[in-house]
Amino acid sequence: MQHVSPIREPLVTGGKTYHDITEDVCRQVEAKPNARWAAALAVALVGLAIFIYSVYRTLWYGIGEWGLNKTVGWAWDITNFVWWVGIGHAGTLISAILLLFRQKWRTSINRAAEAMTIFAVICAAMFPVLHMGRPWLAYWVLPLPNTFGSLWVNFNSPLLWDVFAISTYFSVSLVFWYIGLIPDFATIRDRATGPIARRAYAVLSMGWTGSAKAWSRYETVSLILAGLATPLVLSVHTIVSMDFATSVIPGWHTTIFPPYFVAGAIFSGFAMVLTLMIITRKVFFLEDYITLEHVESMNKVIILTGSIVGIAYTTEFFIAWYSGVEYEQYAFINRAFGPYWWAYWSMMTCNVITPQLFWFRKIRRSLTATFIISIFVNIGMWFERFVIIVTSLHRDFLPSSWAMFSPTIIDIGVYVGTIGLFFTLFLLFCKFFPVVNMAEVKAILKSSSEVKHHHNATMHSTDKGLNTNRHHNE
């Protein structure tokens, strides 16, 4: 194996061979779960229990269990919905847009990021469905022959566009993810020793043999799915933002929302990928595959999208002033200095100031700093949605209908619960599915990995793989 680029750092370190990749990635699928994983799952299951209890209360007693009132008809539910959907976006971005741009660094992280997308969208979908109050009638949002009702669904409503956008997004992401998993399932199948594992992975791998013809088609399918998923990512959050932008509420009725929401989604999504990857590489010993180079690349995306979000906040303020609409002006002054000032300034601190620290290379390449900042970004992006929704609703045109919103314990329970649900799913994924896309990492190994210096271990400690051209591996 050799690394031939004099400019770029190696993406796979530790002088791996193809077989090493198989061993390293299959290890946690085949071995008994390690203690750290079991401990994490126990915590996640507590979260899941909270989720189940809170959903039970919401369904049994109704939406009155939540803190919503006549003025603030949407609060935590839609905040959480937009937050989760946004988190999902990084997965598709990494797997689709970076594939189109031929970015090799996506290969080690795309699998886990796509899994994150799937699970985040599942969590997101919980909120609009629960918010309906009667979720067992959720199928009414579909354009079904309406012998049970009186009309067809309203295709002029962004809420309906959301139904189509989210379900398409979910199903296309799921298919994209599964197609990518098939060759790796085949690898696990061919290594499996137990009868259950052999059968399970035989079914999951769909009889994949890795023939040249199949690979050729596989690559075509991946490329086109990436091409389809790329505008899909942009459309989903654009449509989510239209839920707000097509209304007449001051603070919502703005044309900046679609691009601003998309940037925010990528911002929060990359933060969540970083949070998860920093833990995953540690727990499953994948430091050679998810390297500082990967972390740094993602941090650069965070700087870019964080700055776009910062500009969007400023632009909103400028336009509110420049439009001369007094309701609009009031809405923004109320955001920054009204009763929810703390939410606004938490958002500003977490989203605009903290990511700027990544301009320093030292911070960009520090795992501890990255981990802390990624958590800050996750919190900040949650506050962004809260600020948009609650501060715009709680004081609108009529002072007689002004009100405050405070969450109930059930509100908090459902939100914390979805985090439990998310981590339960993610941990199960880590145990039973290969976390790193073995086939794709093997494909970049020759061009982007570190040389194996079995005879001269001191060599690469000095040159850090930067001029390791043309050293042949045994």
Place this chain on the structure above:
Amino acid sequence: MNKKFVLGIYDDEDVLLTAIENIRAAGTKIYDVFSPYPVHGIDDVLGIKRSRLPIVAFFGGLFGMSFALWMQIWMLGFDWPMIIGGKPHIALPSFIPVTFELTVLCSAFSMVITFFIVSKLKPSLKVNVFDKRSTDDKFVMAIEVKEGVTDMSALNNLLRSNGAIEVNEKEVVK
């Protein structure tokens, strides 16, 4: 009927690519090549034609788009006309999001389903893999042995001289 194959095992993609070229040039037909990852350039040397799946994706998308437009125009324009927000019955701009989503959905699904069908991928318990190492770290070239051929040494030599680290025989029950 049983089919007999000779398998050449390779451990380097560049050696494999040269070997394919040489063996095809020598007039030997290669049944298939199995690799743990997509080897770039293998399509050309093996003579694999470009996949026509993009065409399927295009027509799937076209179908999705037509269906979505027809559905919305018929439902809101003809079957149950309603004025919503002062818009005309057939408000094309607000039909665009749903049309876009269904275009993508039908395009993706038609292509993926076709991919599964033409590549004969389906959930099955028994999988006939020539050499299990081909999903791990080895590249396997399979050459079908014609009936009546008993002298295997020629094939063996051909594969070995082109860099195969190992040559095996395998019979497959059809």
